[in-house]
Amino acid sequence: MDEDRIKGSASDIGGKVKDAAGGLLGDNKLQAESKADQVSGQLQNAYGSAKDAVSEGAETLGTQVDSLLKERPMVALLGAVGIGYVLARLMHR
Secondary structure, three states, rough: OHHHHHHHHHHHHHHHHHHHHHHOOOOOHHHHHHHHHHHHHHHHHHHHHHHHHHHHHHHHHHHHHHHHHOOOOOHHHHHHHHHHHHHHHHOOO
């Protein structure tokens, strides 16, 4: 689990506690701050979740490439040559 997800969840929960305290005390400013804390926490949690998803996707892709290299080295070599050719063509334009 990403650190941003943990911090985001903590900020969201802290905002909910602030909201409850502001409601009990009748403090509108504290309640407004709590809403900002909750939104900030939810955004940070979503950012951490996205980072986790990208990391997992990269691991999966790396595993698939490794498997291709071991099982079909000629296909991997031809693919690398093809990618190199396309990149060379793009650079010489």
